[in-house]
Amino acid sequence: MEKNIEIRLSGEGGQGLILAGVILASAALIDGKNAAQSQYYGPESRGGISKSEVVISTGDIIYPEVADPDLVLVLSQVACGPYTKDIRRDDAYVIFDANTVKEFPKLEHGRIYKLPFTMTAHDKLGKPFIANIIALGTIVGLTNVVSREAIEQAVLARVPKGTEELNKTALSEGFELAKTIK
Amino acid sequence: MAFEYEKYIRKGTLPHIWCPGCGHGIVMKSLLRAIEGLKLDKNDIAVISGIGCASRLPGYLDMNTLHTTHGRALAFATGIKLANPKLKVIVVSGDGDASAIGGNHLIHAARRNIDITLLIFNNSIYGMTGGQVAPTTPIGAYASTMTYGNIDPPFDIVRLVEGAGATFVARTTSYHTAQTEQLIKQAMTHKGFAVVDIIDACPTYFGRKNAPKEAYDMMQVQKDNSIPLQIAQKKKPEELQGKIITGIFVKKEMPEYTDTYYNTIIPKAMGSK
Amino acid sequence: MGKKALLLSGNESCVEGALYAGLQFYAGYPITPSSEIAEGLSRKLPKYGGVMIQMEDEIASMGAIIGASLAGKKSMTATSGPGFSLKQENFGFACFNEVPCVLVNVMRGGPSTGAPTGPSQGDVMQARWGTHGDHPVVAIAPNSVPEILTETVRSFNISEKYRVPVILLLDEIIAHMRERVILPEKGELEVIDRLKPTVPPDQYKPFDISNTPMPLVPPMAAYGTGYRFHVTGLNHRTDGFPTNNGELIEKELLRIMQKMAMYKKNMLKHEEYMLDDAEIGIVAYGSTSRAAKYAVNVLRSEGIKAGMLRYITIWPFEEEAVEKLAEKVKFIVVPELNLGQLILEVERCARGKASVYGVNRVNIEIIHPHEIIEKVKELLHGIRV
Numbered sequence: 001m002e003k004n005i006e007i008r009l010s011g012e013g014g015q016g017l018i019l020a021g022v023i024l025a026s027a028a029l030i031d032g033k034n035a036a037q038s039q040y041y042g043p044e045s046r047g048g049i050s051k052s053e054v055v056i057s058t059g060d061i062i063y064p065e066v067a068d069p070d071l072v073l074v075l076s077q078v079a080c081g082p083y084t085k086d087i088r089r090d091d092a093y094v095i096f097d098a099n100t101v102k103e104f105p106k107l108e109h110g111r112i113y114k115l116p117f118t119m120t121a122h123d124k125l126g127k128p129f130i131a132n133i134i135a136l137g138t139i140v141g142l143t144n145v146v147s148r149e150a151i152e153q154a155v156l157a158r159v160p161k162g163t164e165e166l167n168k169t170a171l172s173e174g175f176e177l178a179k180t181i182k
Numbered sequence: 183m184a185f186e187y188e189k190y191i192r193k194g195t196l197p198h199i200w201c202p203g204c205g206h207g208i209v210m211k212s213l214l215r216a217i218e219g220l221k222l223d224k225n226d227i228a229v230i231s232g233i234g235c236a237s238r239l240p241g242y243l244d245m246n247t248l249h250t251t252h253g254r255a256l257a258f259a260t261g262i263k264l265a266n267p268k269l270k271v272i273v274v275s276g277d278g279d280a281s282a283i284g285g286n287h288l289i290h291a292a293r294r295n296i297d298i299t300l301l302i303f304n305n306s307i308y309g310m311t312g313g314q315v316a317p318t319t320p321i322g323a324y325a326s327t328m329t330y331g332n333i334d335p336p337f338d339i340v341r342l343v344e345g346a347g348a349t350f351v352a353r354t355t356s357y358h359t360a361q362t363e364q365l366i367k368q369a370m371t372h373k374g375f376a377v378v379d380i381i382d383a384c385p386t387y388f389g390r391k392n393a394p395k396e397a398y399d400m401m402q403v404q405k406d407n408s409i410p411l412q413i414a415q416k417k418k419p420e421e422l423q424g425k426i427i428t429g430i431f432v433k434k435e436m437p438e439y440t441d442t443y444y445n446t447i448i449p450k451a452m453g454s455k
Numbered sequence: 456m457g458k459k460a461l462l463l464s465g466n467e468s469c470v471e472g473a474l475y476a477g478l479q480f481y482a483g484y485p486i487t488p489s490s491e492i493a494e495g496l497s498r499k500l501p502k503y504g505g506v507m508i509q510m511e512d513e514i515a516s517m518g519a520i521i522g523a524s525l526a527g528k529k530s531m532t533a534t535s536g537p538g539f540s541l542k543q544e545n546f547g548f549a550c551f552n553e554v555p556c557v558l559v560n561v562m563r564g565g566p567s568t569g570a571p572t573g574p575s576q577g578d579v580m581q582a583r584w585g586t587h588g589d590h591p592v593v594a595i596a597p598n599s600v601p602e603i604l605t606e607t608v609r610s611f612n613i614s615e616k617y618r619v620p621v622i623l624l625l626d627e628i629i630a631h632m633r634e635r636v637i638l639p640e641k642g643e644l645e646v647i648d649r650l651k652p653t654v655p656p657d658q659y660k661p662f663d664i665s666n667t668p669m670p671l672v673p674p675m676a677a678y679g680t681g682y683r684f685h686v687t688g689l690n691h692r693t694d695g696f697p698t699n700n701g702e703l704i705e706k707e708l709l710r711i712m713q714k715m716a717m718y719k720k721n722m723l724k725h726e727e728y729m730l731d732d733a734e735i736g737i738v739a740y741g742s743t744s745r746a747a748k749y750a751v752n753v754l755r756s757e758g759i760k761a762g763m764l765r766y767i768t769i770w771p772f773e774e775e776a777v778e779k780l781a782e783k784v785k786f787i788v789v790p791e792l793n794l795g796q797l798i799l800e801v802e803r804c805a806r807g808k809a810s811v812y813g814v815n816r817v818n819i820e821i822i823h824p825h826e827i828i829e830k831v832k833e834l835l836h837g838i839r840v
Contacts, residue, residue, distance in 0.1 A: 022462065022633060025462050025633055026462045029460045029461075029462055029635055034634075034635050035462065035633075035634070035635060036600075036632060036633070036634045037462070037632065037633040037634075038628065038631065038632040038633075039631060040572075040820075041572060042572065061634070062745055062748045062749045062752065063745050063746055063748070063749035063824055064599075064628070064629075064632055064634070064742075064745055065628075065821055067749060067823065067824055067825070192685075194696075195696060224683060225679065225680075225681050225683060226679065228526075228678050228679070230522070240685065241685050241687065241696060241697065244683055245683055246678035246679060246683055246684070247683075247684075247685045247686070248522070248525060248678075248685070248686050248687075249685070249686065249687035249688065249689065249697075250518065250521075250545075250548065250688065251518070251544055251545055251548055251688055254514060254515070254518040254545060256515075257510065257514065257515035257516075257517075257518030257519050257522070257545075258518045258519065258521055258522035258525075259522060260482075260508070260510070260515070260518075260519050260522065261480065261482060261518065261519035261520055261521065261522025261523035261524075261525075261526070261530070262522040262523065262525065262526045262678060264480065264506045264508060264519075264523065265479070265480050265506070265522065265523035265524075265526035265527065265528040265530075266526040266527065266677075266678060266679045268679065269526070269678065269679045286511050286512055286515070287511060287515055287518075289511075290510070290511035290515070443501075443506060443508075447501050448501045448504060450501070451498070451499075451500075451501030451502045452501070452502055452504075454502075
């Protein structure tokens with residue numbers, strides 16, 4: 001049996017992590033795979049620590065949360081500590097936002113990257129809140145966990161009307177960022 | 183020709199539980215005459231109650247009847263009305279049942295203007311549990327839980343439900359049987375939430391600790407202290423101290439909840455994607 | 456194929472299941488983490504001609520669904536911990552009067568306000584004993600989003616068929632989690648409606664079992680259909696009217712409990728995973744069972760013969776399943792997102808034949824498979840010494 005791909009998107013409320021997780025899981029379904037998406041957020045919808053987890057599999061998903069991370073995205077300082085503790089694989093991707101995270105945790109395992117998601121969103125697209133979609137592009141570009149067609153279709157199905165082009169561009173920027181570290 | 187109450191009473195359920203001198207039986211008879219006057223089919227009437235002396239009433243009536251939990255009759259009744267809008271829904275309640283433990287349901291049923299007729303048997307005391315103070319007990323009156331005289335200001339039920347949005351609000355007393363019958367009739371024909379506050383007497387528990395004590399004298403007080411609204415309006419507030427103002431306080435047409443749900447929400451939902 | 460896979464949350468899946476089962480009346484009050492059920496039904500139920508109403512409080516919601524059920528409609532409410540507490544009195548009314556209805560309780564961290572967005576399995580015992588007095592109860596705890604749909608349908612079926620309220624015990628994890636669901640087509644799942652009376656109205660007694668095709672289950676008339684009957688929360692006779700006769704009181708309550716005993720086997724449901732040759736038993740339910748199953752796989756891969764017994768129907772409790780398990784395993788581990796609730800039943804039914812150990816946490820996070828694995832290894836090591 002193939003190992004499930006276990007992805008954790010972490011940061012804080014308001015960064016669109018849950019939406020990003022839902023999009024990723026939808027893309028997996030489009031590809032004919034199985035997916036489970038879960039989340040943690042505090043009572044506040046903005047500002048508090050938050051994570052969204054996606055497990056993707058070609059078979060049944062037994063444990064629906066991340067038990068052994070293959071990829072952890074960290075989009076804010078608060079999420080660094082708690083959500084990188086359980087990385088046990090040397091080939092796991094750990095991707096920090098180079099702009100919002102200032103102090104990086106010391107990790108014994110994983111392939112660690114620091115990418116400018118927030119800066120790209122702000123400088124290139126003029127929309128800081130779209131860092132989540134850029135990061136999705138990077139994740140798919142790096143891991144091929146879902147097809148590019150599927151992620152595009154899933155993004156377009158879930159984002160507000162009128163923002164389709166912006167989101168497509170954001171995805172492309174993400175794919176470009178992935179190329180820089182591949 | 184004598185009125186045939188038996189037509190509406192379930193065989194074998196009498197005698198009722200009410201004490202000698204209690205006004206509840208008189209009000210029940212007024213209710214039955216009102217139903218007869220409206221020529222309603224017993225199959226189309228649902229009578230729902232909570233807990234208390236008045237709440238035993240539905241069991242005696244040969245209709246669709248439900249004796250629920252304390253204070254919650256309006257909640258159950260809301261479910262029944264919305265599930266089967268063709269039912270004429272009547273809730274009978276004591277003053278404590280309706281305005282203390284059931285106070286939240288009371289104001290919200292009024293706010294929704296759901297087509298339910300609420301009859302409050304208002305005897306200013308908790309009778310079934312032994313004469314405890316109610317939210318309608320007058321200041322200074324004695325109750326088994328107000329040993330030294332009541333210090334809780336009472337609700338004026340009429341003003342309470344009017345403020346909450348009831349579209350038909352009336353008051354009468356158990357002494358005024360013809361008026362009670364007429365007001366119940368009007369309440370039941372009104373489309374919307376209709377409340378009749380029926381001032382009633384509990385000689386057993388209110389009378390035990392307060393004056394007057396006897397059923398007859400308490401009825402006399404209902405008679406002597408009542409003032410029709412039209413007359414009361416011409417009097418000064420100090421002249422109305424301790425009086426029972428009777429009549430129709432509110433009667434207005436407003437959208438009714440069940441109707442609105444079935445005629446607006448459902449078609450809207452069915453027409454949407 | 457051709458059927459589209461949807462990515463639904465557990466609460467959305469519950470909405471689909473309820474609509475499939477023929478829900479016609481929903482009353483609720485907003486509470487995290489169950490509100491998406493009310494929101495989904497606000498949108499969808501009127502499309503099916505049904506009524507969704509947001510009541511003034513939790514108590515009213517429970518009352519309203521009982522009223523609607525007595526008027527003949529399939530009814531449901533949904534809530535979470537604090538609201539579950541508030542609903543208990545009226546829930547007991549439904550138990551006592553055998554009113555079919557489904558109460559969804561999405562368990563969150565407690566006690567009191569606790570952790571509104573945090574998962575828990577802390578209401579297992581409240582589901583059984585939350586309302587006062589002896590009473591029958593059914594509680595069902597699915598463990599995945601697709602299973603929520605099918606178990607919601609089964610909850611309605613049990614409720615309607617046996618005239619018993621059913622508690623659907625979800626937890627925050629599976630309620631908010633999204634998974635792949637393929638909506639069943641009409642006819643694919645069985646949908647059961649309550650028994651209607653066959654006697655004429657003047658002979659109808661709401662709790663009479665002399666004229667029923669299903670022993671001990673009285674047929675149920677609806678208000679407004681010509682059957683004028685009485686229902687009360689007081690102890691009552693078979694004709695629905697109150698009684699103080701101790702003999703009749705006991706007889707009627709015993710009949711309701713006997714009905715549960717008689718049909719218990721039809722309400723039970725469990726999953727056995729790798730139990731055939733198991734030397735270590737894990738008893739789990741709800742979201743925690745998914746960690747347990749994962750743990751079984753890991754333990755097996757290391758040569759440790761673990762297996763899982765998962766309860767889908769929690770109440771009534773299937774005693775025989777634990778009895779059988781206790782006969783053959785060295786010990787039993789019961790992981791729960793509480794400080795030990797269902798473990799009490801497991802211990803009772805194991806009757807000392809196997810030791811029973813809990814893996815418990817109340818830190819509002821799902822139990823991790825590694826915790827179960829470590830506990831099993833620790834116990835195994837202890838036994839070897």
